[in-house]
Amino acid sequence: MIVMPLSENSLAQLPIRHLTSNDLLACADLSEDRGWHREEYKWGLLLAAGTGYGIDAPDGQGLATACVVTSYGPGLAAIGMVLVAERYARRGIGRRLMGHVLTEAGDTPLTLYATSNGRPLYEELGFTEIAEAEMLRGTFTFAEPAAEPRPGTSVRPATAEDLPAILRLDDEIFGADRTHVLTRLPAFADHLRVAEREGRLTGFGALWPNMDTHVLGPLIAHDPETAQALVASLAAATDRPLRTDIDSGRHSALITWLKANGVDRIARTSLMVRSLPGLPGDDRRRFAPLTVAAG
Structure with missing residues (x-):
């Protein structure tokens, strides 16, 4: 498949939309595109319990980028499954999606688990590491x-x-x-x-x-x-x-x-937070998350 080059300015004009359960296969395809497992079962839970955000690929082939935010009220929300299709990587579209999510979140404190590759971007966006997970x-x-x-x-x-x-x-x-x-x-x-x-x-x-x-x-x-x-x-x-x-x-x-x-x-992953010094609750008795994608 030949993909016509698009400038970062052109990618910045693409609309961001909410994802629904109808986007489950497109989300799984995006996971597979980046070398992850498809994880359709997990995507189904996240799209049902959280709010998905995505940008449709301008070539008409699925999603260019996506993520899911799981809200736990005004005190905390978790960001997960932040993915950019390989053919649109390193062109600012993932940063744009994250910027939109941060704007939507407003004053709500945020948490996420970051790989070593993703951590520099999240640090630029105001996240700090509070723990490391295996x-x-x-x-x-x-x-x-x-x-x-x-x-x-x-x-x-x-x-x-x-x-x-x-x-x-x-x-x-x-x-x-x-x-x-x-x-x-x-x-x-x-x-x-x-x-x-x-x-x-x-x-x-x-x-x-x-x-x-x-x-x-x-x-x-x-x-x-x-x-x-x-x-x-x-x-x-x-x-x-x-x-x-x-x-x-x-x-x-x-x-x-x-x-x-x-x-x-x-x-290994880094547990990171934004707009709060640490997670609420008692981390001495919180041993494992449901999934890192949901915090």
Whole structure:
């Protein structure tokens, strides 16, 4: 396919529009164009729970650039899946889309996970790194037992009756209202587990399908031992490789345990924020995001 050259000024005139579920395949095509997995299942959740932005390619072949913003009220929004088609890369169109998103966000604090390639642009746009995360992947081996949680702690499959308690615990630890995302979790995830002690919910975690893996997230727990118990229970429910993202500074012990069980680092990302010093909530009990694309 021959693409007629367009100036950056011409690209700057292309309209930015909201994406819908009808754009799912175009978003997956854009992922594939940049060497990412298509991840149609994840795109479906993000477009349903968040707001997608995109610019149609002037050659009529799908999207030139896209991203998704997941809002958690006036206190926080997460930016993810920022992609530019290879044939339009390094021509300012991604920066233009990000500028539009920042304008739309106004005073709302923002967060995102950045690769080493994307970090310089985000720093120019006012984002600062607050943590580093390790992306891990591998088949869980059960070679290293989980640490013993506090006496009386049990882990079991979640039921519909657990949802209100999950939402209350998440609001306390995440620090922002994720109701519109988490209420989709029972249908979105293949496995959802809760930990409880003395009749009180002390953690929850999920596995959801993404290509040939199961993504572990979100993972919320009162302490590292409960987090390990949830992971072990979820790992026993699947024969797929696990994939997850863990804060390497705050949760190094969990990362060490995962690596001892065959789940190794495949990449690093920077957790960045704009217009706030750090994320709300309690990062000591927030072990893994649902997906880095949603913060």
